[in-house]
Amino acid sequence: MANEANKLMTGEPPETFYAATAVPSAPRQRLMQDIDTGVCIVGGGFAGLWTARAFARRGYDVAVLEAGTVAGQASGRNGGLVSAGYAARLSRIVERVGLEQAKALYALSRQGMDIVGAALAEGIPGVDPVPGRLNVQRFDDLEGARRQADFHGEHFGHEMLLWPTERVRETLKTERYYQALHDADAFSVHPLNLALALAAEIEARGGRIFEQTRATGADLEGVRKWIETPNGRVRSQDVVFCGSAFIGAGFPMLARAILPVSTYMCATEPIPEKLQENIRYTGAVADTRRAGDYYRAAGDRLLWGGRISTRAGTPRRLKKKLARDIARVYPALKGVGIEYAWSGVMGYAIHSMPQIGMLRPGAWVASGFGGHGLNTTAMAGELISTAIIDHDERWRQFIPFGLVWAGGALGRRTTQFVYWGMKAGDKYDEAKSKFKEYRAKRAAAAEAARKIAEAKAAEEADARKKAEAAERRKAEQEELARLLAHEEEQEKKRKEDVTRAAADTKDAAKATDAAPKKPDTETEDKVANGAKGAPAKKKKKS
Ligand SMILES: Cc1cc2nc3c(=O)[nH]c(=O)nc-3n(C[C@H](O)[C@H](O)[C@H](O)COP(=O)(O)OP(=O)(O)OC[C@H]3O[C@@H](n4cnc5c(N)ncnc54)[C@H](O)[C@@H]3O)c2cc1C
Numbered sequence: 001m002a003n004e005a006n007k008l009m010t011g012e013p014p015e016t017f018y019a020a021t022a023v024p025s026a027p028r029q030r031l032m033q034d035i036d037t038g039v040c041i042v043g044g045g046f047a048g049l050w051t052a053r054a055f056a057r058r059g060y061d062v063a064v065l066e067a068g069t070v071a072g073q074a075s076g077r078n079g080g081l082v083s084a085g086y087a088a089r090l091s092r093i094v095e096r097v098g099l100e101q102a103k104a105l106y107a108l109s110r111q112g113m114d115i116v117g118a119a120l121a122e123g124i125p126g127v128d129p130v131p132g133r134l135n136v137q138r139f140d141d142l143e144g145a146r147r148q149a150d151f152h153g154e155h156f157g158h159e160m161l162l163w164p165t166e167r168v169r170e171t172l173k174t175e176r177y178y179q180a181l182h183d184a185d186a187f188s189v190h191p192l193n194l195a196l197a198l199a200a201e202i203e204a205r206g207g208r209i210f211e212q213t214r215a216t217g218a219d220l221e222g223v224r225k226w227i228e229t230p231n232g233r234v235r236s237q238d239v240v241f242c243g244s245a246f247i248g249a250g251f252p253m254l255a256r257a258i259l260p261v262s263t264y265m266c267a268t269e270p271i272p273e274k275l276q277e278n279i280r281y282t283g284a285v286a287d288t289r290r291a292g293d294y295y296r297a298a299g300d301r302l303l304w305g306g307r308i309s310t311r312a313g314t315p316r317r318l319k320k321k322l323a324r325d326i327a328r329v330y331p332a333l334k335g336v337g338i339e340y341a342w343s344g345v346m347g348y349a350i351h352s353m354p355q356i357g358m359l360r361p362g363a364w365v366a367s368g369f370g371g372h373g374l375n376t377t378a379m380a381g382e383l384i385s386t387a388i389i390d391h392d393e394r395w396r397q398f399i400p401f402g403l404v405w406a407g408g409a410l411g412r413r414t415t416q417f418v419y420w421g422m423k424a425g426d427k428y429d430e431a432k433s434k435f436k437e438y439r440a441k442r443a444a445a446a447e448a449a450r451k452i453a454e455a456k457a458a459e460e461a462d463a464r465k466k467a468e469a470a471e472r473r474k475a476e477q478e479e480l481a482r483l484l485a486h487e488e489e490q491e492k493k494r495k496e497d498v499t500r501a502a503a504d505t506k507d508a509a510k511a512t513d514a515a516p517k518k519p520d521t522e523t524e525d526k527v528a529n530g531a532k533g534a535p536a537k538k539k540k541k542s
Helices: 002-010 046-057 090-097 099-121 142-156 165-171 191-204 252-256 272-278 318-329 373-390 394-398 408-514 521-530 535-541
Strands: 035-042 062-065 130-136 161-163 180-188 208-210 217-219 225-229 232-241 259-268 284-287 294-298 301-309 338-348 355-360 363-367
Touching: 035 046, 035 225, 046 062, 046 191, 046 363, 046 373, 062 191, 062 232, 090 099, 090 142, 099 142, 099 180, 099 191, 099 373, 099 394, 130 165, 142 161, 142 180, 161 165, 191 208, 259 318, 301 318, 318 338, 355 373, 355 394, 363 373, 373 394
Parallel strands: 035 062, 035 232, 062 208, 130 284, 232 363
Antiparallel strands: 130 180, 161 180, 217 225, 225 232, 259 301, 259 338, 284 294, 294 301, 355 363
16 A cells, blocks of 8 residues: 555556556656756656647757656556546536637647547557447436537537437446447547657657656746756756646645546456457446546456545555446446556646646646546647747637636545535436336336236136036036936836837747637736737737
8 A cells, every 4th residue: 555655656657457568668767967958848647748749849859857757647547538528527618618618628629639649640559549438327317318419519519429228238238327428539548558659759859758857846937947856957948837736845836726636447357258248339438427437448358447536545455446346337247356456646626627828938837637638638738839839829718727726635625525425416316217217117017917917817717717618518428428328228228128028928928829728818808908019919819
């Protein structure tokens, strides 16, 4: 822990996935003597590097002072997502400066993306740009998503495609998400390799970069500015402060205007199949919560970021915490191993907009890019370099977002409270959507159960009817069989009676033949009355 905190203070790269996959880059020297330069840049993150590159490309002599290593802070540890806009929500910007100026600011943020895109087009090793960003909602609001898409399209010329919940859930195997806006213009990069390429280009064009060289103070009064470092001074025509949250006590006005906010990232172990099954989108995904999750696949690993805090350093059990966050969204990824986990510090101004502008003639600031610096730092470098070289005044659009005191320790505590408040708000929205969904699911389940019960009852009634009919048929057949048997019995008896009567008649006839000739009237009568069928015949015969 202490080790990690020290690393944060010195800017030494932590054990990040990016550091592990960085292109080879030799350490740079400290400044050990006084030097002269055209433009001195304080800070070797994206803001300092894009600014220095812009000057170097115009043939200016630049020197970059970096307290740690190039892109050792936020710039080399971030999500790598390059997209339009700012850390401040667009609606807040409109509120503050009006629609027309908001449009101009948004267009500038898109120019920042174009600068990054153009640099990538020149071919940078190990940056691996991947297009696309999906902004997913964790609450159900189709109309709200549609309004957002229309707002961006109509006023800011940025078309985003609305994905309904079904499409989102087919693509991302989680029930946490509802609708999404697809931003096809956005893209993701390996940020550290991009920063290292910028540094290499600055040096190739004759610029100087000193690492482990902290600017500790400055004299900005004269035409020539003097920047102090522990082992040498820099004398320059212009100076640009790009130190973000780490600028230090030597520059109290800048330090007071910035609020350091930590956020966290991790890289899983390689999980090719699980990634393919659960995250069927190759671009970056970010949820729309105030402090939401952001992630993307990097090869066969998942790079996941989220959470914010005003506490410095890497929290204990960070890997476990982030693994839990992942599993909460993707239950199927529960138990996936986390190979790297790290923290990074973003510099926020109280208004969440970048601080870009002139402090006094020859002294400039480019800071406060918050969680949205990959496009805006490139834009800031362009605005400041063209302001100094060409007297371009576009930077003035940022005057409404000046250096406002960020509140010091109290500001930090307030931010933490605000963050907790925002989290509670996010949770409420989510819970409401989940409850609605739960109620709808329960109603659907009850309806399905009712239908199943009805079908079962109908089936049972049918089976009962069939059984009764079979029973009836069986009884009828038995009755028929019984009647037939009875009939047969009767027939048999009849036949026996006839046979017996015939036999009796025969016997009687025999007896008559054997008797004396005198007619025995008694016997004759007996025969005439007792024998069935034959008597008349017998009588006739006799
Ligand atoms: C985890 C994480 C994820 C993020 N994800 C994204 C994302 O996906 N997309 C996006 O757009 N943005 C993202 N961001 C924000 C983005 O990284 C920053 O906005 C951007 O890198 C800011 O660049 P910077 O140069 O202003 O600051 P930094 O990168 O902090 O650089 C400032 C540099 O100045 C040096 N310095 C400070 N003071 C002095 C001094 N006195 N003397 C000499 N050197 C000094 C520091 O050592 C440091 O290297 C993320 C940030 C973090 C931490």
